[in-house]
Amino acid sequence: MAQLQYKDLLDAGVHFGHLTRKWDPRIAPYIFMEKNGIHIIDLNKTLSLLEEASNAIKQIVRSGRKVMFVATKKQAQEVVADEAKRLKMPYVTERWLGGMLTNFATVRKSLKKMSSIEKMMKEDTFTNMAKRERLMVTREKEKLQKILGGIADLTRLPAALFIIDVKREHIAIAEAHKLGIPVFAIVDTNSNPEVVDFPIPANDDAYKSIAIITQAIGRAIEEGLQERKKDKDDQKLQEEEETKRQVDNASRKQAPAAVAAETDETEAEATDAEDNA
Known part of the structure; x- marks a missing residue:
């Protein structure tokens, strides 16, 4: 170095x-x-x-x-x-979300939720949703991505x-x-x-x-x-x-x-x- x-x-x-x-x-x-x-x-x-x-x-x-x-x-x-x-x-x-380390189990649930939303958005189910529902899902995904995107791959x-x-x-x-x-x-x-x-x-x-x-x-x-x-x-x-x-x-x-x-x-x-x- x-x-x-x-x-x-x-x-x-x-x-x-x-x-x-x-x-x-x-x-x-x-x-x-x-x-x-x-x-x-x-x-x-x-x-x-x-x-x-x-x-x-x-x-x-x-x-x-x-x-x-x-x-x-x-x-x-x-x-x-x-x-x-x-x-x-x-x-x-x-x-920094309070409990990001001390309550990591809850954070992992949010990460799984973000992952499942991303997966759903690639499927036909998302395309078949009403415009309003698609917008709500997209906004939720963006919100989670903004806060948790940097730790998406953190498993422990x-x-x-x-x-x-x-x-x-x-x-x-x-x-x-x-x-x-x-x-x-x-x-x-x-x-x-x-x-x-x-x-x-x-x-x-x-x-x-x-x-x-x-x-x-x-x-x-x-x-x-x-x-x-x-x-x-x-x-x-x-x-x-x-x-x-x-x-x-x-x-x-x-x-x-x-x-x-x-x-x-x-x-x-x-x-x-x-x-x-």
Whole structure:
């Protein structure tokens, strides 16, 4: 993975925090200085914590589990959705439904309902409906798709959350804590880094800042997926070699028995020939 440099973060405006009067004192260890009434984030710590988060999230993905992206603020929606889709990971960019994690069984029912509506819309039944009924079904499908489309393929709880704005997504964080799901998050100077497991101090308002951090996490996930594929290929190769070895061993054991049987048969034929003579 190409490592981000200090200058990359600087150019993306990752270091710009909020007004000093809006700060959360618990973010103090990650603040470099105050300038013109704005807190400046220590980018060396951002780089260090981003690397730590990347390594941890890579191992989660390597084990075959999913990471859910969560970003409902407007400037983060597009970049987060694009990265999640590219990696085939679940995402929430419209609205966090209360209980999306803690009441996942109910959410799955809604996902099944959305799936059944999509299936019905491809059949003749939908075509034969009255115009008003078709409109109602279409609207319901669009509503479900808007809220749940990003998690349509999610069959079980995610193994981790990647969040853009800690204050905005506090409900998602609370649900993750309740279930013991680790949270990776961009944490600005107006937020408490202690509420997440892997805080990444950075500007969570500017598009460029959100994009550069999200894409760095995306590359770590991509690496995890590649390593998982390699692990599976290596395991398959190992199993094939083991099977071949077992076949070879069995063949070696059968060979002496075949030779002995052939010898016995030859001796028997010789004996029969003597008797006939």
